[in-house]
Amino acid sequence: MPTLDLTGGYEPAFDFPIAQPEDPEMRESVSMWISDDQGRFGLPRFVIEAVAEEWNYRGIEANIAFPGGRVLIGAGGFRPDTPKRVEGQIVTLNAGPLTFEIVEPLRRWKMRFDGSAYESTVARQIEGVVGGTDRRVRISIDAIMACPPWTPGEQAAQQGDTSTALAVGAVGGHRHEQLFRCSGRVEIEGDDAIDFSGTGLRIRRTGVRNVGAFPGHCWQSALFPSGKxxxxxxxxxxxxxxAAYSEAFLFDGEKKTYGKVIEAPWMTSIIPHGGPVGLVIETEAGLTRIDGITHDTTFIAKDKPMFGDWAPGGIVSGMALPFHQGGALYTWDGEEAYGMIERSLPVEQMTG
Incomplete structure (x- = not known):
């Protein structure tokens, strides 16, 4: 069997952080979503967001969620350390307690977190409560990519159509996401350490981003034991x-097939655990149904900040829409896998 081309035709240079932005509206970001294979916890979005106007003061979000409703949130603004270089090439993006490091572009990354996160529950988050008792948290992740990258709109872009980039706000830059398998360790002050294996999604984004009047969204992804x-x-x-923009891909372990979303679990209500989040994807081969239920959930209520006390320009602003960031248990042709889900919708469209 031929070796899987994990680059998928993408240029490995896209993975490396930039040294200094040239455009004053430039944004630089790496994020990871991680699921424990045993379903004991999830890490639904660890991210660094750097903007050109405050290059030396960056936002982070670090979410830890448990299926019983417990959450820990590390968020705020932090200054970066001097980036690590290998043969002159920058290989880390960091801010305060969080560091992402490239071991091999498009193939292997590491993540480290060593800092504080406050205790809360998803029920308190839904009520709009922010803050809690701080805990020292240490997390280490070694991620091995398992699929070629995907960029929403890549199929259209291959045909010269850039409208999707406009639709998702990725104007004048680059964004790709890539599923991986990982191993790691989670240590929370007062708890037993957890050594685990799991799966996750890595996102690399650089360039100008302007989502404008965001109408809401549904973003889901998972890697199954079989490799699909x-x-x-x-x-x-x-x-x-x-119908508005939608795009999807299916991966059979060797190649991607493109499609569109026929049914999506819009966030008309929020059920943190056991709520239905199944979907239907249409490709040239027909319809594919993937069932899902929410497993571990974090929530950002409308008008509450995503990055704590950090925001570009120093003005902390709340979210225009409520945001659900979490993990889900998906079932596809009888095979199960934990994966990620992020959703938003105007609050007036939510029914419960």
Whole structure:
């Protein structure tokens, strides 16, 4: 069997952090979503967000969630350390307690977190409560990529259509995501340490980003034990009832097939654990149904900050839409896997 090309035709240089932004509206970001194979916890979005205007003061979000409703949140603004270089090439993006490191582009990354996160529950988050008792948290992750990268709109871009980049706000830059398998250790002050194996999604984004009047979204992805995988990004129907942008891919362990989302679990309500989040993808081969239920959940209520006390320009602002970031248990043709889910929707469209 031929070796899987994990680059998928992408240039490995896209993975490396930039030394200094040239555009004053430039953004630089790496994030990871991680699921424990045993379902004991999830890490639904660890991210560094750097903007050109405050290059030496960066935002982080570090979410830890448990299926019983417990969450720990590390968020805020931090200054970076001097980046690590290998043969002159920058291989780390860091901010305070969080560091992402490239071992081999498009093939292997590491993540480290060593700092504080406050205790809360998803129920308190839904009520809009922010803050809690701080815990010292140490996390180490070694991630081995298992699928070629995917960029929403890549199929259209290959045909010269850049409209998708406009739709998702990735104007003048680059974004790709890549599923991986990983091993690691989670240490929370007062708890027993957890050594684990799992799966996850890594996102690399650089460039100008402007999402404008965001209408809400549904973003889901998972890697299964057999090696097959899926990913979607969809926006809700427009106010006139017509379909909005959606794109999806299916991976059979060797190649990607592109499609669109026929059914998506729009966030009309939030059920943190056991809520239905199944979806249907249409490709040239027909319809594929993937069932899902929420497993571990974090939530950002409308008008509450995503990055704690950090925001570009120094003005802390709340989220325009409520945000659900979490893990889900997916079932596809009888095979199960934990994966990620992120959703948002205007609060007036939520029914419960």
């Amino acid at each position: 995988a899926f990913g979607i990004l969809a926006f809700p129907p427009r106010s006139d009832g017509t």
